[in-house]
Amino acid sequence: MSPSVRLQEMIRVIRGARTQGEERGVIQRECAAIRAQFRQADNGTRSHNLAKLLYVHMLGYPAHFGQMECVRLIASPRYNEKRVGYLGAMMLLDEKQDASLLITNSIKNDLSHNSQYVQSLALCTLACMGSAEMCRDLAPEIDRLLRASNSYIKKKAALCAVHIVRKVPDLGELFTPAARSLLCEKNHGVLHGAVVLITELCERNPDTLEQFRKVVPELVQIMKGLVMSGYSPEHNVAGISDPFLQVRILRLLRILGRNNDTASDAMNDLLAQVATNTDSSKTAGSAVLYETVLTVMDIKSESGLRVLAVNILGRFLLNNDRNIRYISMTSLQKIVQTDHNAVQRHRGTIVDCLKDQDASVKRRALELSLALVSAVNIRSLMKELLLFLSSCPPELRAHTTSGIFNAAERYAPSQRWHIDTILHVLTTAGGDVRDETVPNLIQLITTATELHCYTVHKLYRALITDISVQSLVQVACWCIGEYGDLLLRGECEETEPVQVTEDDVLDALETVLQSHMSSPATRGFALTATMKLSTRITHNVDRIRSIVSIYGSCIDVELQQRAVEYNALFKKYDHMRYRGSVCGAPSVIAKLPEYLLGGSGEPVPSSGLSHTVPGPATSTSGGDLLDLLGGLDVSPGE
Amino acid sequence: MVITMRFMLLFSRQGKLRLQKWYTATAERDKKKMVRELMQVVLARKPKMCSFLEWRDLKIVYKRYASLYFCCAVEEQDNELITLEVIHRFVELLDKYFGSVCELDIIFNFEKAYFILDEFLMGGEIQDTSKKSVLKAIEQADLLQEEDESPRSVLEEMGLA
Numbered sequence: 008m009s010p011s012v013r014l015q016e017m018i019r020v021i022r023g024a025r026t027q028g029e030e031r032g033v034i035q036r037e038c039a040a041i042r043a044q045f046r047q048a049d050n051g052t053r054s055h056n057l058a059k060l061l062y063v064h065m066l067g068y069p070a071h072f073g074q075m076e077c078v079r080l081i082a083s084p085r086y087n088e089k090r091v092g093y094l095g096a097m098m099l100l101d102e103k104q105d106a107s108l109l110i111t112n113s114i115k116n117d118l119s120h121n122s123q124y125v126q127s128l129a130l131c132t133l134a135c136m137g138s139a140e141m142c143r144d145l146a147p148e149i150d151r152l153l154r155a156s157n158s159y160i161k162k163k164a165a166l167c168a169v170h171i172v173r174k175v176p177d178l179g180e181l182f183t184p185a186a187r188s189l190l191c192e193k194n195h196g197v198l199h200g201a202v203v204l205i206t207e208l209c210e211r212n213p214d215t216l217e218q219f220r221k222v223v224p225e226l227v228q229i230m231k232g233l234v235m236s237g238y239s240p241e242h243n244v245a246g247i248s249d250p251f252l253q254v255r256i257l258r259l260l261r262i263l264g265r266n267n268d269t270a271s272d273a274m275n276d277l278l279a280q281v282a283t284n285t286d287s288s289k290t291a292g293s294a295v296l297y298e299t300v301l302t303v304m305d306i307k308s309e310s311g312l313r314v315l316a317v318n319i320l321g322r323f324l325l326n327n328d329r330n331i332r333y334i335s336m337t338s339l340q341k342i343v344q345t346d347h348n349a350v351q352r353h354r355g356t357i358v359d360c361l362k363d364q365d366a367s368v369k370r371r372a373l374e375l376s377l378a379l380v381s382a383v384n385i386r387s388l389m390k391e392l393l394l395f396l397s398s399c400p401p402e403l404r405a406h407t408t409s410g411i412f413n414a415a416e417r418y419a420p421s422q423r424w425h426i427d428t429i430l431h432v433l434t435t436a437g438g439d440v441r442d443e444t445v446p447n448l449i450q451l452i453t454t455a456t457e458l459h460c461y462t463v464h465k466l467y468r469a470l471i472t473d474i475s476v477q478s479l480v481q482v483a484c485w486c487i488g489e490y491g492d493l494l495l496r497g498e499c500e501e502t503e504p505v506q507v508t509e510d511d512v513l514d515a516l517e518t519v520l521q522s523h524m525s526s527p528a529t530r531g532f533a534l535t536a537t538m539k540l541s542t543r544i545t546h547n548v549d550r551i552r553s554i555v556s557i558y559g560s561c562i563d564v565e566l567q568q569r570a571v572e573y574n575a576l577f578k579k580y581d582h583m584r585y586r587g588s589v590c591g592a593p594s595v596i597a598k599l600p601e602y603l604l605g606g607s608g609e610p611v612p613s614s615g616l617s618h619t620v621p622g623p624a625t626s627t628s629g630g631d632l633l634d635l636l637g638g639l640d641v642s643p644g645e
Numbered sequence: 646m647v648i649t650m651r652f653m654l655l656f657s658r659q660g661k662l663r664l665q666k667w668y669t670a671t672a673e674r675d676k677k678k679m680v681r682e683l684m685q686v687v688l689a690r691k692p693k694m695c696s697f698l699e700w701r702d703l704k705i706v707y708k709r710y711a712s713l714y715f716c717c718a719v720e721e722q723d724n725e726l727i728t729l730e731v732i733h734r735f736v737e738l739l740d741k742y743f744g745s746v747c748e749l750d751i752i753f754n755f756e757k758a759y760f761i762l763d764e765f766l767m768g769g770e771i772q773d774t775s776k777k778s779v780l781k782a783i784e785q786a787d788l789l790q791e792e793d794e795s796p797r798s799v800l801e802e803m804g805l806a
Contacts, residue, residue: 015753022752058756065662065755067677085793090786094759101670124786127764134768136670159782166767196773203770241775244730251774254727290733294726301724333695334725365694 014058021066034063038072045076053080054091061091061098074099074106081113086125089117093128102138111141118148123159126152130163134170142171146178153185158194165189165200169207179208183215190225195242195249198229202255209262220263223273230256230277234284245289257281257298264306271307278303282315293323293331297338304342317342317349324356329365336360336371343378354379358388361395369395370403377410385418389428397435404439408432412444422455423501426462430479434469437476445481452486461501463490468505470515475524481532484519487512488536492543509547512540517554527563534558534566538573552577650728650769651703651718652679653762655751658712660684663751664758668769687714697725710736712748734776735765741780760786 024030041056064070080092100107117129152164168182189201209216233248242249264271287293303316323335343350360372419425466483474480497504519533541551558570655664698705706728707716715732743750751758764783
């Protein structure tokens with residue numbers, strides 16, 4: 008029976024297992040058999056047993072007892088055994104295992120084997136799992152192969168050298184001369200390997216980078232050859248001649264041209280040529296164009312070339328292929344600060360991408376849109392962002408609200424627009440906003456003095472519609488408590504006034520107080536607002552008194568404390584309640600204790616009350632007192 | 646640094662790993678964790694979505710071919726489009742080798758899939774940009790393997806092992 012069938016038979020049996028337990032059983036039996044076979048003398052089945060073990064390993068079962076077998080097989084003279092042995096080494100051994108050192112000698116021998124396929128195994132394995140020590144040991148051998156062997160080996164030696172340099176950067180110097188000469192080769196595989204190696208050397212050593220700047224003309228020639236060449240079936244991908252090599256050369260040019268005028272000049276024409284002549288109807292061409300754009304944006308290119316690059320990105324934005332739209336936005340994000348105006352030109356398309364089905368594309372479009380907000384486009388762009396917010400994926404909501412608030416703060420064309428925008432966000436996504444939103448909004452409302460009437464009307468309307476969004480409810484309660492009189496007055500310039508009675512207002516606040524949806528902090532706001540209204544309404548003070556006293560025995564400690572304090576105000580300091588034991592200072596927020604702002608925390612001692620000054624008219628400075636209640640009769644700021 | 650591809654995975658829609666190649670030294674335990682996590686993330690993607698996603702500090706480029714997901718992890722600065730082309734090239738090689746490749750081919754001949762991958766990529770980089778060249782090398786290597794295998798089984802058959 009051909010040995011390979013035994014492996015396949017085992018695979019079949021394992022796959023036939025109906026349960027995890029059954030599978031484990033089969034595998035345990037097989038592994039036991041394999042172990043036994045390993046212990047026996049060579050019987051011609053070693054490579055197949057190792058292959059079986061590797062399959063089992065891939066399924067996730069332990070296979071370390073196969074490590075020594077790999078070492079043995081690698082040392083075998085037979086290719087079939089070496090092949091599996093090296094594969095095993097790559098799968099089971101890594102540089103951290105001691106066993107990996109044992110194969111160094113085999114690798115060394117195999118690097119000079121007369122069969123190139125054996126040499127290939129050794130090179131591949133060294134490049135996969137060679138430790139620093141192994142690399143140091145074998146580097147001279149690799150260098151020799153870089154210079155004097157056939158193309159098949161040279162291309163592999165180049166990539167192996169890349170691994171060595173990553174492990175032992177100092178060895179870069181050793182490979183530099185050979186890498187340089189490899190650029191003269193015609194074989195695409197060797198050229199590709201050479202370019203990758205040179206790139207690695209340049210990225211790690213600035214002196215080497217300096218040296219290789221001299222080869223820019225040569226690289227340009229090679230690229231030209233690729234771009235202008237006729238159809239070459241061997242390397243053609245969708246009409247592009249060797250896109251893989253083109254991309255690597257472009258990347259190397261990027262590194263060489265960075266921060267260097269001479270080098271950048273030398274590649275300018277080529278880049279323009281590639282950018283103009285490459286057909287981007289398929290991915291291969293788009294990949295080359297994309298790399299070209301990346302290079303143009305990173306080197307010291309002429310402004311005309313930069314514009315060309317940004318336009319390519321703009322074209323990509325309109326591509327049917329979602330992948331291309333995505334990478335276009337990634338690039339635009341990187342240049343939105345430096346080439347802001349150029350990117351602005353594509354704002355429309357970017358905003359359209361907010362509606363894309365794919366969350367990754369949406370995220371990119373969001374980032375870009377936020378970066379493109381300016382004083383000029385704030386109104387129209389905000390409309391789009393708010394629209395986006397109403398249907399955006401949950402994982403993006405917090406980021407979106409945050410971005411919207413920042414943009415609004417920077418570019419709000421008017422206070423009313425600003426307030427409206429924040430309210431809109433709270434209504435749409437109030438659960439996904441930062442904690443500071445509530446105090447920030449309160450601050451904003453306070454300073455917008457002409458809009459107090461408008462704001463309180465709007466918030467009242469929001470409150471009677473829906474009390475589930477805590478942040479919105481908290482601000483609404485605060486506003487009603489503060490400007491309830493304006494609400495009750497029934498007139499408003501900026502908006503349709505509603506006929507609101509004192510009972511309506513108190514109903515609304517009581518609903519909040521009683522609702523199980525309201526958080527303790529929200530209830531605190533509602534209770535305080537109710538209390539504040541006692542100074543602004545005339546007919547229903549008793550109702551307020553009774554609400555407050557109910558909460559005096561509320562199970563929530565904070566609420567209870569507040570209610571008790573307010574009760575005290577009613578009883579002992581009633582005469583001051585109107586005159587304002589405390590003044591309504593404009594910068595109320597700075598003085599409000601944490602817990603009144605909805606922050607959770609231990610109850611703050613009612614220092615406010617202890618600071619109240621007995622005595623009718625003397626209003627003390629707002630700084631000392633807690634500014635718990637806004638007084639009607641007292642002028643602000645005193 | 647310029648390390649482009651960190652690893653490549655092939656897995657089925659049911660989350661069965663069919664091939665894994667790591668191009669950086671990673672502990673076995675970490676490999677398992679990453680594979681599990683990544684498979685979950687990719688399998689949750691809907692059909693029309695982008696082939697690229699961000700995961701940890703890497704970019705993932707994936708494409709589904711019939712019942713198999715081909716998934717590469719590349720570094721931040723990489724060109725995802727060319728990685729898609731690399732994946733496609735690998736699929737073409739498998740297809741040419743097995744003749745209209747399907748998942749079962751890769752399951753029952755997993756070691757051959759690895760041999761092809763190792764002839765195509767080294768350290769995450771392409772070794773040869775010519776499809777023909779890669780296929781020819783594998784063909785030759787297979788011949789060499791057969792040569793070294795057969796004398797043994799002939800002897801065995803004759804009972805002279």
